[in-house]
Amino acid sequence: MTKEEMFNQNINIAYKLSQSYRINYPKEYDDIRQIALMTLWQAILKYDGRGALTTFAYPCIRNAINIYIRNLNKHNNEISLSTPIDKDFEISDTITDEIDYVEEIINEIELDQVREYSKHLPIYGRDKEIWNLYCDGLSQTKIAEKTKYSQSYISRILQNLKKIIAVNYFRKESGWMNQ
Numbered sequence: 001m002t003k004e005e006m007f008n009q010n011i012n013i014a015y016k017l018s019q020s021y022r023i024n025y026p027k028e029y030d031d032i033r034q035i036a037l038m039t040l041w042q043a044i045l046k047y048d049g050r051g052a053l054t055t056f057a058y059p060c061i062r063n064a065i066n067i068y069i070r071n072l073n074k075h076n077n078e079i080s081l082s083t084p085i086d087k088d089f090e091i092s093d094t095i096t097d098e099i100d101y102v103e104e105i106i107n108e109i110e111l112d113q114v115r116e117y118s119k120h121l122p123i124y125g126r127d128k129e130i131w132n133l134y135c136d137g138l139s140q141t142k143i144a145e146k147t148k149y150s151q152s153y154i155s156r157i158l159q160n161l162k163k164i165i166a167v168n169y170f171r172k173e174s175g176w177m178n179q
Helices: 003-019 029-046 053-076 101-108 111-118 125-135 140-147 151-174
Strands: 084-086
Touching (some): 003 029, 003 053, 029 053, 111 125, 111 151, 125 151, 140 151
């Protein structure tokens, strides 16, 4: 018997298996049927004559369809940048710009101005101490040694303080707060 004849005699296996997915995946039914037919053909090409062809082809077809469905579900559940993480926070908010605008604003302002301006902001306790040490020219590592905090913690505190200062300074200079 030729491979084409074997295919035509066993084509109902592919149709029967693909039909069982029709209810749950009606839009993908044509693709599933094609996958079933192609896998039947591949099974016939690999069939070595031991046992019944249906015993060999049936799991091959079922597995190929399941792999397709798994990939389909995997790609349909992709998230976009506008997917909310929290009520006011999206994935796009976690992507940083290459340009650190806060750092640029801080760099444009004279250090003495920043120090003087920061005195009028609600920065207290540990944050004020860290900020004053930073304004004195100490590196994050030196500040960490002096305050007994980790360097990464000092970095986070300074980033937050720079944002507060830059935003408030920008608001003051632009007259936005006086409107």
